[in-house]
Amino acid sequence: MFCSNCGLELNEKQIHKALERDAKNADSVKYLSNALVVSKKYALKLKLNELKKELSKEEFNSKKQELKNELNSEIAAINAKKKDNDLNYFKSVLNINESRTNNTSDYFVCPRCGKLVKNNLDENDIKSLARAGHxxxxxxxxxxxxxxxxxxxxxxxxxxxxxxxxxxxxxxxxxxxxxxxxxxxxxxxxxxxxxxxxxxxxxxxxxxxxxxxxxxxxxxxxxxxxxxx
Ligand SMILES: [Zn+2]
Missing domain, CATH: 1.10.287 (Helix Hairpins)
Known part of the structure; x- marks a missing residue:
């Protein structure tokens, strides 16, 4: 399994370790909020890569600024939740309480780049993985x-x-x-x-x-x- 952000190949042992570390930190607001912020930033990066191809330069720049402002207010909201020590909020956003079944996809924080890694990749993840592979x-x-x-x-x-x-x-x-x-x-x-x-x-x-x-x-x-x- 590979991290689609940085291309790090994770073997079973590393995956297990990362899951274990995440489980251990499941009650740490600081850890969960960091994971959430990193994954939001990553989602924006992917989206911008997509938009860059579709829009003209001016359109792209204004859209980029708009999305960045959006992200900043989201991050501010996350930081407020972090300050309030709102553990339940982070648990529900990150699906921490989801009970594991055979169909559960593994979500955990990449040990190298800190992005949330999941094992069922969507189209964007695959594109980003190819880039990371190069x-x-x-x-x-x-x-x-x-x-x-x-x-x-x-x-x-x-x-x-x-x-x-x-x-x-x-x-x-x-x-x-x-x-x-x-x-x-x-x-x-x-x-x-x-x-x-x-x-x-x-x-x-x-x-x-x-x-x-x-x-x-x-x-x-x-x-x-x-x-x-
Ligand atoms: Zn990574």
């Missing part, structure tokens, strides 16, 4: 290039490090390795640093490749209509 692929490419960069620097540092190792065999010491000289410490430092870089580079290349594979599959599934009910 940016995840972009992030994966960035991971790979920073990994490659670290790999190159790591290799160069390792080579320089071994040069210092060669310098540690002092002629004054009869050509024997001198482990107390400065060159030897530089060698140790450089090789350790290079090792860290190499580990980092392999991890990020692997992560990036994985991410690209996963989200390309997701986009393919979206294009094939696997997410449409």
């Amino acid at each position: 940016s995840e692929i972009h992030r994966g490419r960035n991971n790979i290039s920073s990994g490659m960069c670290a790999l190159m620097i790591g290799i160069i540092l390792a080579i320089v490090g071994f040069m210092f190792l060669a310098l540690s065999f002092k002629a004054t010491n009869g050509g024997v390795l001198d482990t107390t000289c400065v060159e030897f410490y530089v060698f140790i430092f450089l090789v350790l640093f290079a090792l860290c870089l190499l580990v980092y580079s392999f991890v990020s290349i692997f992560k990036g490749k994985n991410k690209i594979k996963r989200y390309e599959l997701l986009l393919r599934n979206i294009n094939n209509g696997a997410f449409h009910q």
Whole structure:
């Protein structure tokens, strides 16, 4: 399951954790009001994306201002309810008291972006998920290039490090390795640093490749209509 806002893939364990956290905070007015505000803002974002395609620039700007003012007054109302500690209001708006059945869709707060996530996606959610998928692929490419960069620097540092190792065999010491000289410490430092870089580079290349594979599959599934009910 994916968060349609940021594209985070949630496994069963994470979903369970998020649901548990939400359940634990079900009586926290602060938590519920934050969730509500975030989901209202998200709904506005989706709506604006839609309107941008339909309206001319002037129409869009005035409509945008109008919707923003509307949202601000809604948020003000939510904040007033928050101030009044009106727990029942938030519970009813967010359907917290709905008893769970087999058909209940899971609603919970995304651990990464804080938006309300649900498992049955509508048309807007799917569009937004596709967008999020594209940016995840972009992030994966960035991971790979920073990994490659670290790999190159790591290799160069390792080579320089071994040069210092060669310098540690002092002629004054009869050509024997001198482990107390400065060159030897530089060698140790450089090789350790290079090792860290190499580990980092392999991890990020692997992560990036994985991410690209996963989200390309997701986009393919979206294009094939696997997410449409
Ligand atoms: Zn998210």
